[in-house]
Amino acid sequence: MKHESSNKLWQDALQVLPGGVNSPVRAFKSVGGSPFFVHSGKGAFLTDADGNRVIDYVLSWGPLAAGHAHPEVVEAVKSAADNGFGFGVPTELETLLARKIITHYPSMERVRFVNSGTEATMSAIRLARGFTKRDLIVKMDGCYHGHGDSMLVRAGSGIATLALPDSPGVPAVLSAQTLVVPYNDPEAITEVFNHYGADIACVIVEPVAGNMGVVPPLPGYLERLRALTVTYGALLVFDEVMTGFRVALGGAQAHYEITPDLTTLGKVIGGGMPVGAYGGPADIMDMLAPRGPVYQAGTLSGNPMAMTAGLKTLEILERPGVFDDMERRMTGLCSGLGDIAREAGVPVYQTQAGTMAGLFFTEMPVHDYTNAKLSDTKRYAKWFHGMLDRGVYFAPSQFEAAFISTAHDDDVLSSTLEAARAAMKTDI
Ligand SMILES: *Cc1c(COP(=O)(O)O)cnc(C)c1O
Secondary structure, eight states, X not given: OOOHHHHXXXXXXXXXXXXXXXXXXXXXXXXXXXXXXXXXXXXXXEEETTSOEEEESSGGGTTOTXXXXXXXXXXXXXXXXXXXXXXXXOOHHHHHHHHHHHHHOTTOSEEEEESSHHXXXXXXXXXXXXXXXXXXEEEEETOOOOSOGGGSEEXXXXXXXXXXXXXXXXXXXXXXXXXXXXXXXXXXXXXXXXXXXXXXXXXXXXXXXXXXXXXXXXXXXXXXXXXXXXXXXXXXXXXXXXXXXXXXXXXXXXXXXXXXXXXXXXXXXXXXXXXXXEEEOHHHHTTBTTTSSBOOOOTTTTOXXXXXXXXXXXXXXXXXXXXXXXXHHHHHHHHHHHHHHHHHTOOOEEEEETTEEEEESSSSOOOSHXXXXXXXXXXXXXXXXXXHHTTEEOOSSTTSOEEOXXXXXXXXXXXXXXXXXXXXXXXX
């Protein structure tokens, strides 16, 4: 493969963007090498600046459930653009997308749109604090909820301690308002509630973790979170920014039949455009301005082109058989990759939740971040480059999910498995 153009563009980017990128994982730091630059995307494929075509399992980090530049989505966005880019005045599109979301997420009686997943979680946490009149929040180690100050924290020492900043610039006084417990550990969260229960505003969790690789909840775990929050009068926030319209159309809450108080969405609901949302029961959501006292606003929130991309993408996913077919293909891909790894004698631990999947280079089961981190990241890097050299792009980090779209058909899957067979045999 030629890389001259990408390499040149990378050198240019490094001159003007910190680290050459606008989001850290794009810099390929954990797998080595330098990123390719994209010229265009179509269906399951990306074409880079040198004209190389690769199968894409990153899909803009999840949003493109209908694939790149789906003709119907493109058409809809073009005609929305013809009507104007945005008004800062209501349009019917916001109501239509909210209704579509509510249909699949009955726990959300009211929806507020924002522009990113980060904004959704930050706002949901403010609302939870405003509603409960409490300050402490609980998150799970290895779950990612965007880069808001309160979420960019790591566990202190000991199980029920206040968190420490996980980035310079996060004030310790703020991180001390967050408690961090291991994911999938019912004892740890119970202990935290025993100590701090009366002061906890909310527990925020990825109901299927997707930012430590894909790690589904163990049986009974989400039920425990629900029961504890009810007992102590705290809110349960499901961060379904990744799992929404991925684990199931109705997200992890539909799949596991747990009703959270608040839900955050992003990624797929924007169909590739910048959209986030949060929602819950009317009495909680009515605490938001202009109805109530909890302030949150956005100049571009509910943007008509973004709403249109989301609406059309969800409409495509809702068609009979479409989601089930994607999920079935993901199952086929996972089992194919598992067979190939076994034949090559490469130990892997695999996970799947709907249309997202994880491939950990470890023999140990992965149920939390501590286990996930035992994966052989050097081996992952070899796998990543071995696949990319053969025209298949998986995430440039062991701790990210693989996603498929409606455009990943049988030909795409069999090309992927062919590449995997060669990569596992020769590169790892
Ligand atoms: C991607 C993600 C976010 C952050 O969304 P952005 O749009 O990148 O700000 C938050 N929570 C989860 C679970 C995510 O996967």
